[in-house]
Structure formats: C-alpha cells, structure tokens
Amino acid sequence: MKLLRYLPIALACCFPAILRAQVQVHPNLMLTEAGIPAVKKGIAEYPLLKKSFADIKAKADKALAEKMDVPTPRDGAGGYTHEQHKNNAANILSCGIAFQMTGDVKYSTYIKDILLLYAAQYEQWPKHPKQKSNQIPGKLFWQCLNDFVWQVTVIQGYDMAYNSIAVKDRATIEEHLFVPILKYFTEDCKETFNLIHNHGTWCLAAVGITAYVIHKPEYVEMALKGSNRDGKTGFLKQLEELFSPDGYYTEGPYYQRYAIMPFVILAKAIQQNQPERQIFKYRDNILAKAIHAGLQCTYTTNYFFPINDAMKDKDFVSDEMVYGVDIAYADIQPEADLLDIAKKQNKVVISDAGLTVAKALADGKAQPFGYKSQWMSDGPKGDEGGLGILRYGTNASQQCLLLKAAGQGMGHGHFDRLEILYYDNGSEIFSDYGSARFVNIESKFGGDYLPENKTWAKQTIAHNTVTVDRQSQFGAVLNKAQPTHASLLHFEAKGDIQITSARENQAYPGVGLLRSSILFKPDGATKALMIDVFQVNAAAEHQYSLPFWYQGVITDASFKFSAVTNDLKALGSDNGFQHIWFNSDNDVANQSSYITMLNAEHFYTTHFVGTSPMKVKLVTVGAGDPNMNLRNERGFILEQKQAGCQAFISITETHGRTDATAETTTGAKSNISNLKVIGNEAAETTFSFAVKGKTYTCKLNYSSKDKFIQISKN
C-alpha cells in the first residue's frame, strides 16, 4: 500500500514524458522486435515451440483459405456473427505470428485487408442489436466485454503486421477502427472502464495496449490511472484491489483465469514500453502471485476449483493460463515447477516468453508442480477471509480438501460460505455444482447464465454447507452479502494433521457457523481421513440442513433406505429446494451412521453423527427444471433441528478398490467405527472414533492457538 501512495505523484510527473521520448518499435508486445530472431530459431529447435507454432500456422493457413467475412453484427453468443467476429480476431493474431515467423507477406496482407473491411464499417455500425441484460452492449458483440477481448487479440496481430502495412492503410485502420474503438471503450463504456472487476480489466487492457501500439499516450495514462487519470481506478488500482496479498482474485478461480490474460498482456506491454515502471515487481510481485494463486486453485486433474459462477470443464490448459505461465516463468521468476504446468498445457505463446519456456523444457528443467496446503487470503488487505486448501499425498493420488471462507466475490459469487469441496484419486468426491450455463450455446438461453443459475446454482443448498431454516445465506441478496466475509479462525498444515477452521456469523442473523475441516492420517494408513466438524450455535431452535453432494454411486449404508418409486416430489418450493428431487427420508436418530459411495473404482465411506437426532435425506438435482437444464447430480442431506450449540461431525475414509477390467473388489468395507460425540460447546468439540479397532480422540479447542486440534490414540 505504501507503493500506491507515492506512485500517482511519480507517474503524473514523468510518465507522458517517457512515452514521448521513446522510439516506437513493432512488434513490441508478447513478441518483440529484438526477440524475433531467437524465436524464429527456436521454432526449429524446441519441440514445444515448434508444435505451438505449427498449430498457429495451420490456423493462419486455414484463415487464408477461407472466404473473408466481416458481417454486420447481429447474433448473440454462439450465433454466426458472434462466432465469425471471434474467429476473425483469432485469425488476425495467428496471421500476425505467422507473418513474423515466416516473413511471408500473404499473412500481413490478410491482416491489412480484413482490418480495412472493419475500418470501412465500424463507425457505421450501431450498438449491437441484441443486448445482454444489465450489460453495456458492444458494437461487434452483444456485450462490450466481448469487444474488449476482440480488441486485445486484434491489436496484437496488428502490431506484428504493422511494419508491412502501408502508411496510408495504417492511417485508415487507426483512424476508422482503433481510434473509434478507444473512444467507444473509454466513453460509451466508461462505466465498465472504471470498474474494479474483470470486465474493467479487459477494457483497460484493450485501451492500454492499443494506445501503446498506435501511440496514444493519453489513453495509456487513462488505462493505468482511470478515466480521470487520478489513480482511483485503472490498471494500477486494479492490481491493488482485485487481488489479495496472496494473489487470490476475489471473483474466484474461474474468473481469476479469465482476468489473468489482460493483466498479463497489458503488464508485458508496459514492461516493453515503460520498463522503468517495473510493473512485474509492482505490489511485491502481485502478478506472479496471481498466476501462482490461479494454479494453486486447481486440483491435480488441472481443473479449477469450480466455486462461484464457474464452468466445471475449465482447466489451466486454457490460453489465458498459457500466457500467465509463460510470462511468470520468463519475465518474473523462472520456477522449475511452472514448467510442469507448461508441459501439461502442451503449448506456449509464440513469443519471447514462450521461447524461454520451451527451451527450458527441452533442457529438461521441469520439476513436478508444487501443490501446497495453504491459507489463501481474500480481500485487498488479505483480511476478508479466504480459501483453506489442504492437500495430502503425491500429485498422482492427491487428497485435496477446500474450505471456502472467503468474501462474496461480487455478482458471480455464490451464497456458499463455509462450503467444502473434497477430491481424491483424481476425482471429485464432494463437489460444487458450478454454474448453470451452456456457455456460448445459443439455443440454451443465448449461451448466458441460465435462470437456474440464480434459482439453483447460487443458492446455499446447492453447496456442501449448512442451510438454516431452508433459507439461503443473506437471503441470497448480493448487497447484503458483498460487504461481509467469512473469517479464518485457525489454519495449520504440518505433518499428519492439517486443519482449516473458519467462522461465518453474518449469513444467518443469530446463528453462528463454525466449520473445521481436517485431513488426518492415522498411524500406518496410506491415506488421510477427511474429518469435518460443523458447529452451529443459536439461542433459538433452527432447522439445519448439511448436504454432501457426491459424485459416484451409493453402494452401501448403515440404514436401510427405500427410495420413492413413483410420484417423486420436490424437496421444497424455493431457495433452491424446488430443484431437488426428494428420493428418500431416513431417520437415524442419535446413531452414528454411514454411507458408502463408489467413485472411479475407489470406495468412500462417510460416517456421521450429530448432537441431536438426525435425519438423512437422499436427493437428486433436477426438479423445477422445465427446460431440463440441470445435471441430475446426487446428494445426501443431514438434518438436525434443535436450539443451542449443535454439531455435525463426519469422517470420510477412502478405502478399497474395484477393477472393472479384472472384475475384482477389495476392501469394500470401511475401517472406521464407533464415531461418538464426547462434548460440544461453543469453546470446544470433542469426539472419538476407531480405526481398525484402535480408538482415537479428537479435541478442537477453538480458543487455543497452540493446541487448537489434538488427536490422541488410546
């Protein structure tokens, strides 16, 4: 924060002067004039660079072979004109790279020709005829965000073709396309431009990079310091506000990934054009931290934790993270385990950074990626809760337990405080539904978030956390949730006991929520147990519902259930309950019970007990869904209804194997037994359980720093 205080002044003095003094060279973004000879050599020499270029060149050649089309914008996401403009941008970038690497002017001619077509029409186009609700429209696309992304892509291609385009044509393109775009983005989209939000990042990256390339220093300054050039908004402010000191992006990993790209490309442009800014060192290397945080927010399958609005099939192989990893390794800090990620990405950016990465990989420098157990703080100051990430075991069979105790994450945030996600053996065990959306599929609500995203995916019951009185946290009202955050109580992750413990006291008036999620490896075991202690505390009586949304199938239970065979009812009528089919209702009273699931050939048994009589409901997602938009995922919901200090305690054990090919099964029975609550009050919770007949007692002392968790074997 110290940096922020003096920077605006420093910038205001020397910044335009520096820009003016500089000799304009092209290209000078990801690919630089100085770096080109080495990159050209590298594409013959380093396998990953070679492969990556072959892909790009194939795309460029395909672009040249196709009929050029710059249609009048008409369609929403997934429709023809939408996809065509997206493709045109990608083609311009591919052709720019192909031109620089091969020197063949057919590629730069393509860029010139298509940009002249855009220049001939852009100013005549009105705002996009379809508008996405609550979004400023673009001119090419139905939301301005897509226009920003388009421009970030296109300007890079233009920069690469720049020197081979006649001055007259450049003037046409800049005057009738890029300058109007700068105006549109900074004036018509001014509100977004000044937003501290990923849409804002894309907007100012488009403006900033374009301004560097076509030499408009006043726009560079706006990009860095906001419309009013006062530093209250703009790129530097975004670097301050959007990431926590640990690099966590407040909207969550899905948007962290999305936002990384403009952050990185603009930073690289700044670095090339104004190296004296030392942008990569800004705020104690915040960009490197953001890239690392993005990677630490993945499981070993490469997929991001699908918290908040997230497409579940998104992983770090996406282009945004390729840019991030290449820049992080080449321009910030060459950490060998980033090369492991680059290898899995199987792609580098054809750029100075990509060359460095491909060479290092060819030199055999890669190390396995260092997944960490860590508390990843949220909020600009790191004091607005965060994610507790526990990991156990090798990358090949890692257990990962996430406790989400962060801030709301703005409009894409879900009402899911203190939810857990649990992974093991390369699979989701207890999962988050992610968002309800068919991204870019026009026939599905225009490719936008579906109505069920609000009525189901965001609601508390869709998450592995306690729902109180069948209401969502904060009544599912963003404005109530956004100013608040969950709070870390305790985190430790050494040896065979790892724990995150966090509180949420504002989501439900008068109800204190306190969850402790634990990985504990008993003596002689190869895997840790996942232990979950969810304490709820209220003077009045409340109904508490704690779902475990699981992947796989139930193969066993300690109680006999009998699912509804006909006339299946929804579990409720609102707050997400209207989307849940109520398959089976089971009263397990005060008994310790269990459910066994089979998931990817491994068994998982969850033993559970409460402090008051418990019911277990078996449920399936899919009610209240006239368009059949939802996936039929399954869960079991534990319920207690009582006043005072209550707790749900569960232990999930990984055990046994099935082998579908050999048709063998081993270890189908859990080794855990006798889970018992010994005591539960506001200050501490104590319980015991047996592993293969040996009894363990676990005590959580919520007010102790040194002895927060103690597990003893009797």
Place this chain on the structure above:
Amino acid sequence: MKLLRYLPIALACCFPAILRAQVQVHPNLMLTEAGIPAVKKGIAEYPLLKKSFADIKAKADKALAEKMDVPTPRDGAGGYTHEQHKNNAANILSCGIAFQMTGDVKYSTYIKDILLLYAAQYEQWPKHPKQKSNQIPGKLFWQCLNDFVWQVTVIQGYDMAYNSIAVKDRATIEEHLFVPILKYFTEDCKETFNLIHNHGTWCLAAVGITAYVIHKPEYVEMALKGSNRDGKTGFLKQLEELFSPDGYYTEGPYYQRYAIMPFVILAKAIQQNQPERQIFKYRDNILAKAIHAGLQCTYTTNYFFPINDAMKDKDFVSDEMVYGVDIAYADIQPEADLLDIAKKQNKVVISDAGLTVAKALADGKAQPFGYKSQWMSDGPKGDEGGLGILRYGTNASQQCLLLKAAGQGMGHGHFDRLEILYYDNGSEIFSDYGSARFVNIESKFGGDYLPENKTWAKQTIAHNTVTVDRQSQFGAVLNKAQPTHASLLHFEAKGDIQITSARENQAYPGVGLLRSSILFKPDGATKALMIDVFQVNAAAEHQYSLPFWYQGVITDASFKFSAVTNDLKALGSDNGFQHIWFNSDNDVANQSSYITMLNAEHFYTTHFVGTSPMKVKLVTVGAGDPNMNLRNERGFILEQKQAGCQAFISITETHGRTDATAETTTGAKSNISNLKVIGNEAAETTFSFAVKGKTYTCKLNYSSKDKFIQISKN
C-alpha cells in the same frame, strides 16, 4: 461340419495311444519348456514383455511378502474368502512365471506350500455354504464357475513349478487336491460340464488342462468329447455350437470375451500335447475367428458393444483378450493389426506367444486395427440372424452403427431385437444400458445381477427398438424367445452408402418389424448421416414406442417442451416402464421434428417423422428403484398408434463443435431440413430430406437385391 463327422471316430482310435506314448514335459501350456530360454532372453530385450514381466514379478513378490491364508470358504462374491481364494490363484500363477523366469525356488516353494494347504483341506470342505440361485455351488466359491476359473489359473502355476516340487509333495497335491477337483467338476458339476455354454467351457478347460498336466488321459478325453466320450458335448462340440461361422459367440461380446480365455488356454494345451489334432485349424480356424469377432465387437474406445448382460466398462484390455490376441498372432496367423490391439492392451502373457507379440511390436510391425463393416452371423450354421455392424471414417473419429438382429443368446440375452447402438467421435451417442449389476460388490445384491436387471435392463423399452403396446418382446419369456431369431434381409457396405436391413416377425404376434439402419455420406460432407427406417406392420391398431436412449444433454428441439417440475410420475407400471420417469409429453402431430443433443463437445441432431401422428416423450431412467441401483440416463421416446403399415424415419447428423477450454462454439445448427415421407408400404419406403438445401430422395425396395437402397440427389 464335415470335420465333426469323422473326428470322433479318429479320436476314439488313436487318441489315448498318442497320449500314453508322449513324454511328459513341464511346463507345457502357455509357457513351454522349449520356449523358456527365448522368453527369458526376451524379457530383457522387448519393452512390452519386460513391462509385463515386471508387473507379474511385483505381484509374485507381493504374494511372498503377505501372510499365506487358505481360509475355509464362507463368503459370496466380493467377500473376504471369495477374494482371498481368487488372489491365491492369481498369486500361484504369478509365482509360477516368476520361478521360470528367475529360477528362484522361493517362488516354487510358495506354490508348493499353498497347494499343500489346499490339499490338506479341500476334501474336508463341504459344498460352499452360500449358494447362488440356479447355480451349482463350488467348494471354494459360491458358484462352481468360480472354482473352474480358479483351477484354470492354478494348474498353470503348478505346471510351471512342477519340476521343482518333490515327488512326494506332488503326489499329495495331485491326490488330495487336483484329482478330487477333477472328480468334483466331472461328477458333482456334470450338468455344467456337459453344458454348451461359457460355464461349460470353463469347466472342461479346467478338467482338460489339469488332465494334461497331471497326466490323466481319460479326463482329457472327457474334456474333448463330453462325459460320455461320445462327442455330443465337450470342447469340440462347443467349438461347433457356441460360435457362428463368423466366430460370433451367441451370448454376445461380454461373454465372448469371458469364454475366449478357457477356449484359448485349452486349445494351446491341446496343441502342445497333441499337435497332430491341429486344433487351431479346427472348423476353418474357428478360434481365430472367435478372437477376431470379439475384437470386431468393440468400438474404437476399446469397449465391447454392451449388448445383452454386459458390464459397460469392459474392454479388450482384459486378460482374456490378452491371451486371445497373443495366441491368435503367435499360434494362428500373424496379422499386423493384432499388434495394434496388443499395444493398447499394453500387456502380453509371459509365454511363447507373448514373446512373439512383444518382439513383433519392438520390430515396429504394428498396423492400425482394421475395424470392418460386416454382417456378423449368429448361430452354429450362421443362419440365425446376427449383428449388422457399419463403420465409417478413420479409427480416430469413427462412426459405428450396430443393428442387433441376432438370436436370443440364452439366459443373458435381452429382449432387444432390432435395437440399434450408435457411436461417433469416441462416444456413445445412442446407447444400450447394459446390465444392471455392480459386479463383485457384495453390498449390492451380493455382486450379482440386480433385480432391476430383469425388471429394467432386459426389457424391450430399455433398448433402442420398438416396443409394441408397452409389452416386451416375447412377453420377456426366455423360452419363447430362445428358439427364434431375427433375420437378415439385406446387408451392403461399400462406398458412401452402407445398410443393414433385418426383420423380426415373432417377437410380437401379428406385428412385423423391419428395420433398416443406414450410414450415408452426402457429397461434400465429412461425416455420414445415420439414417434409421423402422417399419411396423400389423392389421390391428397398436401402440408403438421407439426410444432413443442418448448420452449427453438436449440443447435444442423443434418443439417447445416443458418438463414436469414436481410430482414426477413413472411412465408405466410394468415391462420396464415402471423404471422410467416421465419428464415431458409433446405432441408433434405429423410434422417433421428434431432434437439436438450435445455429447462430448459435438452436436447431434436427430430429425424424425412418422407415417401417423407422433408424440415425443422425454424421459429419465430411475423410477421404481427403491435401492437407487439405476443410472439416471435419458431418452426420448417416439410414439405412434395406428393400424396398417407404419414407419418411424429418422436422420441423425453430427455437426459443429464446442470447445470448453477456448469457450467457442461452431455449427450448432443442423444442416438437414425438410424430412418427408413420400411413401411407405410393405414392399418399399420412400422419403426425402435436404442437406444444406439440396434435396435427396431415398428409396428402400425391400424385395430387390440389386437396388435395395437408392439415394438420389435432385
């Protein structure tokens, strides 16, 4: 059949004489005394043999490190004693191989010790206390089948350790274990021994191989010619009866795979001990044909077509097929494309055959497997229907369309005549549920077929074929179905039009079913269209239901549907309809309609039209399922109700792509339009449709050989 006529006589004369004359050598099965030096050398030299041996040796070493346990049999499938005896057998085989390859007697000592433990107890054990219904119990396992498999495994290990076990110990093992086993299998299990069925194959393989190893020629003869040594049953008869001339095994691919192993191992034992029999050439190389037929009954994912009772996760990587492929290549015919399969199996048997395969692979001789379009006949004479298998495209993006028009396939057969399965781009598009079973998972109905296998998986409505009046074919009565079979009408598979056309006239009294399934590639297209013409013909009015059980999700439809949001009902009360949730009912009248599905990032649009007013029901599996045993798969059911000659005509087009990583979508709209019935009568069906605006007319002339199908472009 000629062979069969003279063989029994020939055998009766010379066979015992030959056996007696032979010098007994050990080992002399998959691994032979003569072959051992070369195999030993090969495990150092050829990567796949090396890897395969390393796996076996690791298992052998693990066996030696564990406590030896030969428990009194007690548990059903998946339980401790069941799995322990299975493991013991696998360990004995692994140790036998490890002994032969390393010469270390610790491995043969293990075999001697554990077999002495078995010999000390076997005779005292009663029949297994748990019995599987309708099955003769084993002594080690709850069904005698498992005892047969155990013995086929164990005797191979014994054969390898033979020379290093003291004569006295051998006498004990043979007298108190193997001879009693021979007696048990041929006397107590006599009924199974003489069964023309996979259980029978395992039984007589166990008997035959054991008899060769411990030199009991009378049992060899029984294994080859049945209990009465009259050739009416036994191995040779099985080779005649169980496979069609094309090598198709009447129970279907899942059991074809299972049966291959004993066939192959016994055949190899015969070849080693009585080479003059030329067993591999028997019935025009029927064993080689069976192995190839097994492979041709897979899709490019390696998975078998899951018709009849089949676990869907079974592929040709299973051990049985490793034995099959190795023997087929090394002992029968060295076809280079078998090496492609061996490579995918990533394993060879440590044997003379495995050496040959591993060497050929190391020499780079592999060719891509030659998937074929073929009519694969069923029945010993090849005249009891069969499978129509159409394939289009490369192995990397193959379209495969199966029309099942075979015999019933005995007790594991489903009532699914004229069902289709459709695959594309490495995915199931229209799928068969397979069997309802959690194999070897004791908590799920003892690991056996679930009750839902009978009430759901076998019923006609669970399959992509017409159900008449909501009844299953043959009333789902095996005895009615078994004597009959569907019939091939026409098969051709050349150029851009491939077709299977078949009839079934007995499944529903008074109703003729005639289905023509077609792959047709229009000019300029890269993929074929899947065209399906299902004609139903009856004097009386009937209700016809034709389901398409699809994988993936519906993203679009030509009609607006509104799924039930609460109080979800089952579609019916019996014949499988009680297991179907009825999500949505839609009246499309006489209009050509479509449904678009997204499956593994590709779009599939099915256009359909009927000859009478049509209803479309959207449905989900899972009603009537108190134990939640069923997977919630989805389908749409086309329904017509009319007398006379009716037809369902549909065209399924593969189009477009989504890319989850890049978040792009192309070609989400189908290129097909205007599907129209021009005429439909018993003798011919004519319809037209447009592809990208160009009209095609398709005429099926059911009585013509030369012009069965004509497609013309107008």
